[in-house]
Ligand SMILES: Nc1ncnc2c1ncn2[C@@H]1O[C@H](COP(=O)(O)OP(=O)(O)OP(=O)(O)O)[C@@H](O)[C@H]1O
C-alpha cells in the first residue's frame with residue numbers, strides 16, 4: 001500500500017472545475033513528478049494535500065488513516081509539508097535556531113542547539129553555517145534551511161511547487177542533492193516543474209494532469225520528453241523555430257554602464273530578437289535591468305535612462321521574471337493589473353475612461369489567450385502561466401517600441417510557450433525590437449536572430465542564426481572560450 005493515497009479529488013472555483021476526480025498515490029522513498037499545462041490543476045491538487053484548500057469531494061489517506069487537514073498547520077502536524085517560496089523562516093534568527101523552531105525549549109542551551117543543527121545539516125549533507133542569520137543567506141540557501149527543518153519535524157510527505165524558479169544553477173544542484181537525500185530517508189516527494197530536464201534528472205515516477213484529470217502515471221524510464229509533452233497537451237509539439245523574416249532598419253543603440261559589467265553597446269533593429277545568454281551572475285540580467293534604468297546608467301538613442309520612468313517615456317518596457325514580486329499586484333483584478341502602467345494615458349479629468357480600458361484589456365486577453373478569459377478575476381486566482389501572460393499584457397498595453405524580457409516563459413508550459421514565442425515573433429514583425437534574457441538555451445536558439453553570451457560581466461561571444469544549442473551551451477559554461 002502506498003504511503004499516501006488521494007482518491008477522487010474534486011475542486012471547483014466558481015465556474016472552473018480545477019480538479020475532476022483525481023487519484024494520486026505517493027510511495028515512501030519516491031520522487032513523484034507532477035506535470036501538466038498551465039491551469040491543469042497541479043498546484044490545486046497539492047494545496048488540497050497540504051491543507052491549504054479543502055476539496056469538494058474525494059479522500060486522502062496517509063499510512064492507511066484518513067487525512068482531512070483543515071489548514072496547513074494540521075497537515076504539517078500529520079507530516080505533510082509544502083515548501084512554499086515564502087517559507088515561514090524567522091529571518092532574524094540563526095540557521096540553528098530556525099531548525100529547532102517549534103521545539104525550542106524555554107531555556108535555550110546554545111551548545112546543544114548548535115550540536116543538533118550540525119548533526120542535522122551533516123545528515124542532509126548541507127554546507128550551511130549554523131550560526132549565520134537566515135536573513136544573511138540567499139534565497140536558495142533559505143529554501144534549503146526550510147526543507148531541512150521540515151525534515152527535522154518528521155515530514156513524511158514533502159511537496160515542491162516549481163522550487164527552482166528563482167535559484168542559480170549551484171543552488172539547484174544543492175536542492176536536488178537534498179531532495180535525493182529525503183528519498184533515501186523514506187520521504188515521499190511530490191515535485192512540480194515545467195522543466196522536463198529536471199523531471200528526467202530527478203523523478204522516479206511521473207503523473208500527468210490535463211484539464212483537472214489524471215491522464216497517466218508512469219515510471220520515468222518508460223517516458224521520453226516528447227512523450228511527456230504529448231501526454232500533457234494531447235498531441236505532439238515540436239521545438240519552436242522562428243520563421244524567416246526580413247531585417248529592419250536600426251531602431252536605436254543601447255549604451256550600458258553598470259557596476260561589475262563591462263561597458264556594452266547594443267544596436268537593435270526593428271523586427272529583431274536579440275538573446276542574452278549566461279549563467280546567473282554572468283551579467284546578462286544586470287545588462288537588461290540597466291537598459292530599463294534599474295541599475296547603472298544607460299543611453300538609448302543618446303538619451304539617458306537613469307530610472308524606469310525614463311525608459312517608459314522612451315517606450316522601452318521590461319517584463320520581469322519574478323511576476324509575483326515585480327510584475328503583478330495579486331490582490332487586484334487582472335484588468336487593473338493590465339492597465340496599471342497606462343493609467344496616465346487612460347485618465348481624463350481624473351476619471352479612468354472605462355470603455356477604453358475595457359477595449360485595451362480585452363484586446364490583450366484575446367491575443368494572449370489568457371485563461372479563463374475573465375478580466376475581473378483577482379490576479380492571484382490565475383494559474384502561474386496565465387499570470388505570466390498578464391505581466392506580458394501589462395507591458396504590451398504600453399505600446400512599447402523596445403520590449404526587454406527576463407525569462408519570458410519561466411513557469412509557462414510547453415504548449416503556451418509556443419504561443420508566447422509566436423506572439424513575440426508577431427510583435428517583432430510589427431516593428432518592435434526585442435531583447436530576451438534567458439537561461440533556457442533551447443528558447444534562445446529557437447527564438448533569436450543573434451545571441452550575446454555573457455560571462456564574468458562581459459560579452460564573450462556573439463552568435464548569429466542559425467543557432468546551435470550545443471554551441472550556446474559550450475560558450476555559456478566556458479567549455480569553449
Ligand atoms: N483561488 C482560486 N480561485 C479561482 N480559481 C482558481 C484558484 N486557484 C486556481 N484556480 C483555477 O484553477 C485551475 C487550476 O489552477 P492551478 O493553479 O492548480 O494550475 P497549475 O496546474 O498549477 O498551473 P501552472 O502551471 O500555471 O501553475 C486554473 O484554471 C486556475 O485559474
Ligand SMILES: [Mg+2]
Pocket residue numbers: 042043044161383384
Ligand atoms: Mg501552479
